[in-house]
Amino acid sequence: MHAAKWKMVEFTLTTKDNFDNPFWDVQLQAQFVHQSSGTAQTVHGYYDGLSEDGAHVWKVRWTPVQEGEWSCATSVYPSVPDLTRSYEIQVGAAPEQSRGYLRANPDLNYGFQFDNGEPFFLFGDTQYNLFAAHYCGVDVESILHQRRKQGINYIRARLQVSPYHPDTPNQWQTKDCWPWGGSAQMPNFMKVNLAYFRAVDEVVAQCEELGIGLEMILQAWLFEFPFNDRGKFVAEYELFWNRYVIARYAASTAVYIWCPANEYEFYPTGTPGKYHKESNRWMKRLSDQIRQDDAFAHPIGAHNWEKTIPMPQRLGDCGNIEVYLVQTSWGVETKGFTRDASLCKGLEKDMRVHSGNKNVVSVCAEFGYERASGLLTARSHQSMDHHHTRRGQWRAGFSGYTVVHGFDNTWGAHMTLDSEPQGTAYLSSYYRFMTETLSFQNMKPAPELVELAIGSEEEGTLPICLSDRQDQVISVYFPTPGECTLKLNPGQQYSYRWFNPRTGIFADGGIVSSERFVTPEQEENVPGGADSVLYITAAEKMEEREL
Structure with a gap:
């Protein structure tokens, strides 16, 4: 078969053998070997339901990283002869617009480049419920197109969604978005909701077409079920969840960064706003597991809640964490409305606190959410105006950091362009100044x-x-x-x-x-x-x- 460098190939394997639970009972891997260099990659397969003729379907997604001849051999435990295959693959040159995978490089100004050497100025937006909103029928494609026109090239999105949301329930949610088997009341963590994941597939494909990268947040929020109940969501279920997501999406060049957990310090009890020291070892363990399972070596990012203890002090000995997704002390600007949030004070200092590791790239990943007129929203966002949005991005950029925004009409409880905050008007001119007027990489x-x-x-x-x-x-x-x-x-x-x-x-x-x-x-x-x-x-x- 023929393939192209940096272009994903999907292998489909089927069998009519019977299984009690094909998600859990069958473990499929594919070993890819480059014939001349000996480069080897082990990629996990994933179960994808039944075919039209009633056969069980497994898929393997792989993206060649080198031109030339490759061989592929699948292995299955327990043995399933129909799923044991071998392939010879001839990989040609990359398509003209292909850049490969995003890489974190702390030696570069602003910290990122693609496999083809092109520097990347990360400019993000937070849309935690992007996947679930699409699953519920929201026109997320229009939202993505709008953000892309505004310069946005990176989205923070979480895989799991619950109906709970601080202060305001999800206004877009029309059906249950439980991504596992069963329900939140009677969960089956040894299966996944394939209809939900097929909706995620569609969004990932849209992002890839638009040139938008995704931060895939594997667990969020930790104060929500099941992540706040480790007696039910045990380590084996966690491993299955992470591995399934990685198997399904790691081959996509639209995946820019894995985030094992949003505000990771809430592990293990899920107590909001509380720093648990055990969480540091947990974060390192998850990062090591992700690196082992991800054959394409996407950057792994740690996202904080705790603001005063530097992340290098807590996580600096984990070589697999390549990005600090820094949340600033923006809450100080909102408590009691005693501080003028329009100046976005303190951002530079907060970023320096967490930027002491020379081997890690730091991103200003969360510095507040601009309120949107006419929308019910979190109380903590009420003091966040368009001046805060504008000054925040310029403060971050001129301090040497890339930035991720948040807007009340798209960050979580709402997914609509009908009430765009005024600050979105400042996005494209900032992005163009940094990338065109200034050559940011210099x-x-x-x-x-x-x-x-x-x-x-x-x-x-x-x-x-x-x-x-x-x-x-x-x-x-x-x-x-x-x-x-x-x-x-x-x-x-x-x-x-x-x-x-x-x-x-x-x-x-x-x-x-x-x-x-x-x-x-x-x-x-x-x-x-x-x-x-x-x-x-x-x-x-x-x-x-x-x-």
């Missing part, structure tokens, strides 16, 4: 270039500087009106322009005549004052741009 935080600045990090008013390190391109984000003095190369002539992050438009600039820069006056009524972005280049590099 830019790093450059606090040493700021000799003097008006503002403080504690108050959320301190300017944040990026540079390409050759000082050919320098950019400064001012969260509020202010000024700074930059240390520029003597003898080098620079040009400057001011960028408005609320409108996405550049103002006229000129030749730099002083190292002191003061934000332009603006008439807009913005809490804390209008934010601005200074864009400086060596004079011959300046181009006329308007985003």
Whole structure:
């Protein structure tokens, strides 16, 4: 048979033998070997129900990572002759647009690249119930298309869904979304709901077509059943669950990151808001298991609840955790509404707390959820406005981190575009600034270039500087009106322009005549004052741009 590099191949194997429980009773693996290099991959198969003629169906999904001749041999326990097969596969060149799998690389600015070497600027949205909403008939394809037009290329989504949701029940849910066998009242954790998983298949395919990657959250939330009852959801069921999901989706290049558990520290009791030290060893064990079962070695990310104890201190000895999916202390901005959330204060400091491991990439994966007008929502989101959304993404980006957003109309209880928050209007101009105006892969935080600045990090008013390190391109984000003095190369002539992050438009600039820069006056009524972005280049590099 013929295949192409980085393009998934699906093998279907059938038998009419009888089984009490084919999900659990049969374990199928496929061994793929590259003939010239000896590269070997072991891929688990998964049970996929009955064919039209009543045969049991198993599938193996595999994506070639090298061109050339491959052999494949399946093995089954207990022995099922019909499922024992061998194949010879000739793998040709990758399709023109294929990039391979996403890889985490802490040596790169912003931390990610594809197998083909292309750097990747992760820009995400949180849609925890994406799969279940599609299963219930929601037009998630339109939501994905809209987010993609806004620059979003990454979605945080969980596999399991329950009817419970903080403050507000799921407004989109029209049927039971239990992903296992049985029901939540009488669960059978040795089976899965195939209709549900076929809906997940459809969403994964849509994301792959759109160029959107998925963070697959295997367990969330841990304060919900079954993850809060380890007496019922025992370790063997957990292993089966993780392995089934990996077998079904690891071959897809639309899977960007595995997240073993959202807010992992709630393990083992599921007590909300409580840090259990046992959870660190559990997270490491899960990560080791995922790495063993995933033949394609997707990055594994740890997502936190505990804000004050650095993740490197807790998880730094686990080499299989390649990404810290950092949740900031955004709750501080909402408790009692005593803090002005519009400034998104403290994000940079929170990120530094969890970024001490030089072998791990840190992502600002959760910094609040912007409220949507007219929608019932979580009380903790009420103070999150569009200024918080805008400033949060610029703070993260200019501190050297990629960012994942959250919006009340799509993050969980709602899945609709009818009430888009105002902050979504700021997404595309930020993404384009970072990827087109700036070549993000060349830019790093450059606090040493700021000799003097008006503002403080504690108050959320301190300017944040990026540079390409050759000082050919320098950019400064001012969260509020202010000024700074930059240390520029003597003898080098620079040009400057001011960028408005609320409108996405550049103002006229000129030749730099002083190292002191003061934000332009603006008439807009913005809490804390209008934010601005200074864009400086060596004079011959300046181009006329308007985003």
